[in-house]
Amino acid sequence: MTSSLSGRRFLITGGTGSFGQTMVTRLLNAGAAEVRVLSRDESKQDAMRHRLRDDRVRYYVGDVRDYDSTVKASRGVEYVFHAAALKQVPSCEFFPLEAVRTNVLGSANVVDACERNGVEALVLLSTDKAVYPVNAMGMTKALMEKVAQAHARNNPGARTRVCCVRYGNVMYSRGSVIPLFIDQIRNGVPLTVTEPAMTRFLMSLEQSVELVEHAFHHGQPGDVFIRKADACTIGDLATALCNLFGVPAKFDVLGIRHGEKLYETLASREDLARAEDFGEFLRVPVDSRDLNYALYFEEGDTNRDHRVDYHSHNARRLDVAEVMALLRTLPEVGAHLDEIALPTVAAHP
Secondary structure, three states: OOHHHOOOEEEEEOOOOHHHHHHHHHHHHOOOOEEEEEEOOHHHHHHHHHHHOOOOEEEEEOOOOOHHHHHHHHOOOOEEEEOOOOOOHHHHHHOHHHHHHHHHHHHHHHHHHHHHHOOOEEEEEEEHHHOOOOOHHHHHHHHHHHHHHHHHHHOOOOOOEEEEEEEOEEOOOOOOHHHHHHHHHHOOOOEEEOOOOOEEEEEOHHHHHHHHHHHHHHOOOOOEEEEOOEEEEHHHHHHHHHHHOOOOOOEEEOOOOOOOOOOOEEEOHHHHHHOEEOOOEEEEOOOOOOOOOHHHHHHOOOOOOOOOOEEOOOOOEOOHHHHHHHHHOOHHHHHHHHHHHOOOOOOOO
């Protein structure tokens, strides 16, 4: 985060989550004047308060579903990162209206509150599951993106610059399969693999934060920023973890769960047709046409694009050795490996 953000005031919704806690620390290190955390879990807020012990962090107990919560939390801040969401695919499948209330209506509350309070910039966090969604979580995140784009399209003179980021699985974040696999390895039970051939994008928490920072600095109203990423199969991920911990690779194959896909898509061919490539990042600008489609009905659109989607089956795929090297870069995995490497100290008689 650049020094230009020193002395500024921020709000992070869902700030007690994996992304939120990492972003809070980075903002404090960058010299932020104040960082507000809005979340429902007062227990996690209390733990965060004791861990950070920094008076610049202010904690707001509230819910993005409640408009008043978002208005009060965003009053007087300059920049907002919206990370609050229901993220568990099976949970959203069984309770889709709850996903709508948080991921769609809650996001709309955040957008409206930011505009009302004159916030300079708002970045909303989306997911690869929003592209060609087949589950309620992805559908609601896709609608969240539409809410942000509609705000840009319908309010060209808006005070708040609203854009989105879209990324794949964040390794060792809340809901990641990696902590589950490590627990199963430590307990000596087979790893519960849904489908070994299933592929997913892999991204570190640090990379997800860098994507949000990039959108924050470079985003225009309605933009969606995507970070390119490598992928691997779930089978290779499980095997790599077993190899790291020195145990035989034994799996209990469960089959694909409710609402899951064999692979995920970060950018559709429609996205890529208008995207700008910035090396590590893609910028997909909002389609800013109005409702006057006469040109297309009368003359037709002769432009034909033959791009293919950018998904985890055609992205660069890591093999087991490469996945092992990537896992070693995760502090949490390193801590577990250090634990098992410590010699046992014999008790004194």
